[in-house]
Amino acid sequence: MHQYISEFSAHVGKTITAKGWIYNIRKSKTNLFFELRDGSGFCQVVVSAEKVGEAAFAQAEQLTIESAAAFVGTLIADERQKGGFEIQADSFEIYQIAENYPLAQREKDLGISFLQDKRHLWLRKERQWAIMRVRNQIIMGIHDFFQAKGFVQMDAPLFTGNSCEGTTDLFETDFFGKPAYLSQSGQLYGEAMAMAQGKIYTFGPTFRSEKSDTPRHLAEFWMIEPEMAFYENEDNMELMEQFIKSVIGRVLERCQTELKALERDLSKLETVVNRPFAKVLYTDAVKILRGELEVEGKNALKIQQADLENIQRLIQEKTAEIATREAAVKSGTLKKGEKAFYEGKIISLQGELVDLNEKLQNIPKWIESAKNFQYGEDLGSSDETVLTRTFDAPVMVYNWPASVKSFYMKELKGTDLVKNVDLLAPEGYGEIIGGSERETDINVLLRKMKEHNLTEAELEWYLDLRRFGSVPHSGFGLGLERLVRWTCNLPHVRETIPFPRRYGRLFP
RNA sequence: GCCCUUGUAGCUCAGUCGGUUAGAGCAACGGACUGUUAAUCCGUAGGUCACUGGUUCGAGUCCAGUCGGGGGCGCCA
Numbered sequence: 076m077h078q079y080i081s082e083f084s085a086h087v088g089k090t091i092t093a094k095g096w097i098y099n100i101r102k103s104k105t106n107l108f109f110e111l112r113d114g115s116g117f118c119q120v121v122v123s124a125e126k127v128g129e130a131a132f133a134q135a136e137q138l139t140i141e142s143a144a145a146f147v148g149t150l151i152a153d154e155r156q157k158g159g160f161e162i163q164a165d166s167f168e169i170y171q172i173a174e175n176y177p178l179a180q181r182e183k184d185l186g187i188s189f190l191q192d193k194r195h196l197w198l199r200k201e202r203q204w205a206i207m208r209v210r211n212q213i214i215m216g217i218h219d220f221f222q223a224k225g226f227v228q229m230d231a232p233l234f235t236g237n238s239c240e241g242t243t244d245l246f247e248t249d250f251f252g253k254p255a256y257l258s259q260s261g262q263l264y265g266e267a268m269a270m271a272q273g274k275i276y277t278f279g280p281t282f283r284s285e286k287s288d289t290p291r292h293l294a295e296f297w298m299i300e301p302e303m304a305f306y307e308n309e310d311n312m313e314l315m316e317q318f319i320k321s322v323i324g325r326v327l328e329r330c331q332t333e334l335k336a337l338e339r340d341l342s343k344l345e346t347v348v349n350r351p352f353a354k355v356l357y358t359d360a361v362k363i364l365r366g367e368l369e370v371e372g373k374n375a376l377k378i379q380q381a382d383l384e385n386i387q388r389l390i391q392e393k394t395a396e397i398a399t400r401e402a403a404v405k406s407g408t409l410k411k412g413e414k415a416f417y418e419g420k421i422i423s424l425q426g427e428l429v430d431l432n433e434k435l436q437n438i439p440k441w442i443e444s445a446k447n448f449q450y451g452e453d454l455g456s457s458d459e460t461v462l463t464r465t466f467d468a469p470v471m472v473y474n475w476p477a478s479v480k481s482f483y484m485k486e487l488k489g490t491d492l493v494k495n496v497d498l499l500a501p502e503g504y505g506e507i508i509g510g511s512e513r514e515t516d517i518n519v520l521l522r523k524m525k526e527h528n529l530t531e532a533e534l535e536w537y538l539d540l541r542r543f544g545s546v547p548h549s550g551f552g553l554g555l556e557r558l559v560r561w562t563c564n565l566p567h568v569r570e571t572i573p574f575p576r577r578y579g580r581l582f583p
Numbered sequence: 584g585c586c587c588u589u590g591u592a593g594c595u596c597a598g599u600c601g602g603u604u605a606g607a608g609c610a611a612c613g614g615a616c617u618g619u620u621a622a623u624c625c626g627u628a629g630g631u632c633a634c635u636g637g638u639u640c641g642a643g644u645c646c647a648g649u650c651g652g653g654g655g656c657g658c659c660a
Contacts, residue, residue: 101619108619121618140610155620177593179610181621184595188652244658260660285658286584298660422596422608429588429654436587437655444656455656497660509660554660579651 077145080116083160087152093120093162094145096199097138097173107135110157111146116332117201119156120146122164135167140179141199143170158332194574195583205333206570209326210559216325217278217299217553220318226301227272230279231261237533244284246294257282262550263483263537265302266513269548270540276301288578290567291456291505293556295576302550308485308494308512311549312471315498315508316352318553319469324348326562337563343502344562350468357475357492363465364445364458370465376442378464383438390431397424453479454497459505470499482523485512485547496551504561510551517541 077092095113102108107122124132138144148164178185178193182200190197197203221228234248234255245256261277268275281298303314323344326334334341353370355363362368366376400417441457448458454472463470473496474487484493495511514520517538524531531538559571569575574583 099620101622102616103619103622104616106618108622110620119620123618125617157620175593175611177610180594181609184609184621186595186652188590189594191652281660283659287658289655289657289659292659296660425596433588433654440655453658456659457656506660552660557660 078150080111080113080118080158080160082115083118083150083158084152086150087160089150090147090165091150091162092145092147093118095143097140097142097144098201100138100140102136105132107132107138109138111162112199112201112204114204116158118158118160118162119153120148120162120164122146122167126163126165127167131166134169135164137172138169139173139176141173141176143173144168145170191569191580192583198573201336203570205330205336206559206563206565207573208333209330209337209563210555210571212326212329213322213555213559213562214278216322217276217318217555219325220321221274221276221301224274226274226276227268229261229265229268229272229275229277231258231264231277231300233258233280233282237530244286246282246284259283260298260300260552262300262302262552263534265300265550266537266540266548269302269304269550270544270546273305274301274303286578289456290560290569291557293568293572293575293577296568296572297555299553299555300550302548304546304548306512306549307547308473308496308510308549311510311512311551312354312473312496315471315496315510315551316469319352319498319508319558320348322558323562334563337565339562339564343564346467347469347501352468352498353466353470355470355472357472358450360454360462360472361448361450364448364454364462366446373465375461375465376445379438379442379445379461382464383435383442386431386434386438390428390435393424393428393431397421397428400424451476451478454506456505459499460503463499463501463503463505467501469501472497472499480511482527482529483511483513483520485514486519498551500557500561502561502564504557507557507561508551508553510549512547512549515541515545515547517545 077094078086080093080095083091093111093113095111097109098112098117099110100107105124109120109122111118111120122132122135127135145168146162146164147166148162151161151163152159153161176196178190178196178200182190182202198207218228234250235258236253236255245259248255248257259281261279261281265275265277277298277300279297280295282295283292284294285292301314303310306314327341327344327348334344359368363370363375366374400421437457441461444455444457445461454462462472473494474492475495475497477484477486477491477493480493480495484495486492487494493511495509497506498508498510499505500507514523520538520541521531524534556568556571559565560568563571565571569577
């Protein structure tokens with residue numbers, strides 16, 4: 076029996092066996108220092124010639140990065156090591172000597188294109204390891220939250236005959252000779268189940284064939300859709316807030332190591348758990364965007380302006396630093412190691428400059444878009460960023476114009492609005508949840524289906540839900556990968572799922 | 584779908600005005616070093632400059648097309 080690194084704290088001082096893969100190697104004449112990963116964590120293994128003997132030491136020297144081995148030795152606690160432990164090996168057994176490993180360098184020094192092609196190996200890197208473990212805790216946290224509240228988990232069909240909301244592009248497949256579509260939402264089926272079980276949630280894959288090549292879009296992603304009978308939109312919003320606080324709280328409790336590996340700013344997540352979410356009417360969101368309404372003295376447009384000035388200053392500073400370092404390299408007075416360090420620094424500074432210049436070009440466009448925002452429009456992704464920057468906590472924007480929303484949303488009497496809500500994550504991550512109270516009146520539904528060009532025949536079963544015991548009910552849809560991206564502070568959703576499927580990428 | 588940008592060693596990138604034999608760091612390989620933390624030091628090997636065509640005495644460099652990558656917007660979770 077061997078021990079897992081995650082359970083090492085119970086075995087300090089004892090002789091243990093660890094089985095894993097060599098993550099990194101440092102060596103001197105008589106000592107080998109291996110960073111070992113075993114899936115549960117990372118630790119250092121020391122193989123010394125003195126302890127294992129000359130012959131065994133020569134064997135251990137053959138171990139390459141990603142070679143697999145079992146080490147038997149004394150476990151000691153050592154603050155300095157990644158993971159906090161070190162094994163002083165007495166003996167070892169080699170499973171396999173790995174060939175020249177293409178991802179042997181630090182993740183920071185590998186390009187995104189290459190990493191994507193090598194996704195099956197990229198998953199072994201510490202950052203990716205951490206992300207997958209956060210994803211796991213988020214998934215379990217979602218189940219725990221709903222189960223504790225008496226929700227019943229249901230599986231909605233993946234093949235559907237109708238296009239549901241009628242707006243997005245769907246993947247068409249052949250279903251025994253008839254056209255069928257891969258599901259873009261389980262919501263309508265969730266409504267049917269909620270009328271049977273009271274409170275339900277779906278947790279399953281969702282498919283969209285839109286050609287959206289952005290940091291927020293996947294062609295195949297996982298969506299969680301609770302649906303509750305006798306819930307109005309206010310109840311929906313309350314549940315949403317509790318839900319996000321609960322899941323983020325769990326990650327903070329259980330994923331300290333992972334969040335540290337990801338260099339996540341914990342105070343940002345603690346804010347989410349501790350502060351009430353902002354609730355903003357759509358009509359007020361429009362005013363905030365246009366700079367006509369301030370939030371606790373903060374003006375959305377002025378914040379962007381300040382960002383812009385900050386970026387200009389940073390660009391000047393970085394440019395100056397590059398010039399200084401280049402001059403030092405050219406002067407020829409640096410030692411070799413120092414010169415290499417300077418050259419590496421120059422390259423990383425140039426990378427930062429590319430990012431900053433990108434922002435320098437984008438922000439003025441974002442300001443223009445926000446300034447000219449018209450009542451009745453849907454929020455664009457830059458508008459979401461501009462809006463959320465004026466708040467620290469997530470923002471719920473509710474009661475939107477019916478014209479930009481789906482047919483099934485409950486109309487707000489005497490207005491052109493519907494009772495719905497979008498939850499926008501802070502730090503520029505934007506929409507992670509969309510939800511609404513559902514229309515209960517069959518005649519209103521029929522009218523709106525016509526307006527949205529939906530065929531009545533395909534949704535006849537859905538209309539039955541309004542014929543027999545129609546009651547107020549609400550629900551929402553959470554994009555799992557978007558939540559993982561925000562929680563881990565990642566640049567792109569492609570890192571939030573083991574094997575992402577998105578526009579233009581099907582392999583590996 | 585629209586706009587911007589990019590393709591040079593296994594990887595990350597330099598390559599000046601179009602000019603002789605295309606460079607560096609990392610990884611790999613060989614060696615040195617008594618505890619390393621991006622170890623350090625010495626050495627070796629590694630190239631169809633994405634592809635096709637064009638301009639030119641001469642193209643990694645200029646032009647056109649094709650293919651691939653990245654970013655922004657639209658659509659959305």
